[in-house]
Amino acid sequence: MRPAPGGSPRHRVFVWLVALAVLHALVVFAGVISPYAPEEQDRDHAYAPPTRIHWIDSRGGFHPRPFIRPWLSLEGGLGEFAEDPAQQIPLRFLVAGAPYRLLGVIPCRLHLFATEGARISLLGTDGYGRDQFSRLLYGGQISLLAGWLAAALALLGGTIIGTAAGFLGGWADDALMRVAELFLALPWLYLLFALRAFLPLAVSPLQAFFLVVGVIGAVGWARPARLVRGVVLSAKERDFVRAARGFGASEGYLLRRHVLPETASVLLTQAAILVPQYILAEVTLSFLGLGVPEPAPSWGNLLASLQQYSVLASYWWMCLPAVIMVPFFLGYLGLASALQAWTGPVKIAGGGSGSAE
């Protein structure tokens, strides 16, 4: 096989992985990178535009340490702000601030940057004066984790059911695949609505998160199940599997040693496709108010305020959560296609694949 443009498939997988790792690091270390807690309100600065960062003061002097000027609310024009020319607040780096838990466990107070005396909002503030930059990063934690967990759940379910169907064959295969087809045919967005409406009235953000993940994962197993079944069906008829069976290998051994490893490449590619899809599912649910409730941020409920024409028209920085999703999705889809290019020929090679490993 000829290497695709941009390097060998293996190299491309690596490049996409690095890109995704960098993006994810931003979100995983949201606590350090963002200056504030995502729920913290600053009621005097609702819908304030992004804070400008200056290096040059009004007299033309250059400052090696950048500074900001706080927003002054203009009297009369609500939601309009002007910079306070009298103040220069220097940015400070690696300082202690609002407490948070790094990776959800380690109590920590360190922040990459902060200001004293006025708040810095790199990407503006929302309708409650909460820092959009902090909310965007923290929101990513919820949306990405939801995507990951839901994908893991769907793949786990899909693998178990797909393997069972493919390996057992016969009526079990038929029954399981009909159920899978039923799930594929379901209008799942509406199903999610219905499911969510049945759930308890008041759920904490954590409960809501797991509900969303559970619902998406529970609905999503069908497609991976069909794929896995196909791989298992072809794998169990391969010569080396038949040979192993002939030598008296038990079914469990065959499954573990020869059949399941064959599904790995399919599952990896599927994961790279499903994660962004499920992130989007979470975003959709939260956008419609069925996901993680206020005040916890997620990319979906950050975008929910855009349902109002006036917000969409007046505060462009409220659209940024939509923009931030693009590189993530691009990363995942790029990875998926690179993975396919890398592992694809192996599958096509069919019976001779044993030697390719």
Added chain:
Amino acid sequence: MRRNGTKLARVCLLAGAMGIFFWSAGRAPATAPPGGHEDPRREAAAPYQSEIGRRGGRLVAALRSEPKTLNPLFAADAPSREVIGLMQADLVHINRASQLTEPALASSWKVSPDGLQYTLELREGLRFSDGHPVDADDILFTFQVLLDESVHSPQRDLLIVGGKPIAIEKRGPRTLVFRLARPYGAEERLFDGLNILPRHLLETPYREGKLAQCWTLAVRAAEIAGLGPFRFKEFAAGERLVLERNPYYWKTDAAGNRLPYVDEVVFLFVPSADAQVLRFRAGETDMITRLSAENFSALARALPDAVMADAGPGLEYNFVFFNLNEPGEKTPAVQARRQKWFREVKFRQAVSAAVDREAIVRLVYQGRGAALWGLVTPGDPRWLDAALPRPARSLDRARELLRAAGFSWKTESSGESQLLDADGTPVEFSLLTSASSLERTKMATLIQDDLKQLGMRVQLAPLEFRSLLDRVFQTKEYDACVLGLASFDADPNTDINVLLSSGAQHLWNPGQARPATSWEAEVDRLMEQQLAARSFQERKRLYDRVQEILAEYQPMIFLASPHILAGAKRSVGNFHPAVLEPYILWNADELFLRGTGEKPAP
């Protein structure tokens, strides 16, 4: 929602974006409200002085949905009432700008000294919009139909005073006498909104029991008539409804020109608030109302040519209330424990003290609203209890109250403080809002943050409006709820169904067989007394006391009231939005278009 028992209550729950409004009127003078709580940004409302207009042209307005009916007997939704308001007229009308009653179809009225008898004199030469003359029999017919139980008109309740239907008697070709079983505090405002029906068109259907099938949207123009400034012309389903000038309208302007000025009023059906804004921006509609503060400022920026009017606080009041129902056998233990906190007056007072009303006005209404400490808004200055305390937000006071009620705090491992009740249970509850109301959802988010500072953990539960009502009125499975009510009449009677403990809309504990608390019993007594009181001073004294009781016991924690915001093209003359519904079309007969059409005939 069914109104059972209590009469005269015409308060309406705000159904979020769907807003099911009713309207009637009030009569308090539109002067600046007492006290220094008024928002300084509010433009001083100049008294309405109508201008002599030009004849001709068509006025285009938008409705949120199609009217359900054109029959005034059955109209309950806002679009129907808005359209019917232009086609029909009442005996005595309340001027939406002055909030005072004025003669309409009745040119004068007298009240007997005992307050039990009203004598109305019908205007001379009245004709329906099809040219048929009006006489006292039409009025007798109208009230006969309204009072007929088999008709099921929602307005029937209004005509039962002191448990008995009003009796009507004809004293002459144009003189009518109305007899009440008990004096009625609001007096002649009773007649506002009771539209006089044409006997010559409706008597046969009435006899045949087919009134409900009359005057639907499928009506032909020849089959419908009224006494309002406009009459039905055509209806295109899903698209528009067109009214044309009623040539027999009885009103004239100061120069003696017959009103109305415009030839046609067109209602377009535009389903969402944002779509209405876009249509107005595009110049497709001439007027717009029910604007959110954000849309109001966005339009003011985008259309420097339009007249954007802030009429000041309306009569809508938003509040939080807790579930104060008696826990029953089926009530889950968790909810019963929570209800014990809610029934503690100091708990509710603490919540009230912790709520940042100014922030709500600023962030939810962009300053175009008024903070509230009682159910009477500054839009109704006549009934507002000026002496009502308006304490500023104080977390210290809130903590003091909670401590006095046996609550305590502990510091969590995360460093946050958590409120505990006397048994050591963490104080945690959910707060319902209508998911379709962005404004109330925003209020709830602010309250959530306010109460977090008291160590209360509040979870928001935005619900579809119907299921919210179901929880509040039927299953009673909820902790607390943010809701808005709109009185559509600047009079205490409009809120009676909310205030009486037996009322169906006594939200926190509806339909009680007997008052659950002594203060609810006192409110019941005061409301009954004001209903029959003869003088305004006496009614006001009684109603002030009601407001004070509510402020003390906080069954509803009042938050804020939005301003009535509207806009029109500069070419629309006599545009003067009122804080009572219909906000912009109340003077439709006097609206005119500058620079179009001919000069009125002399």
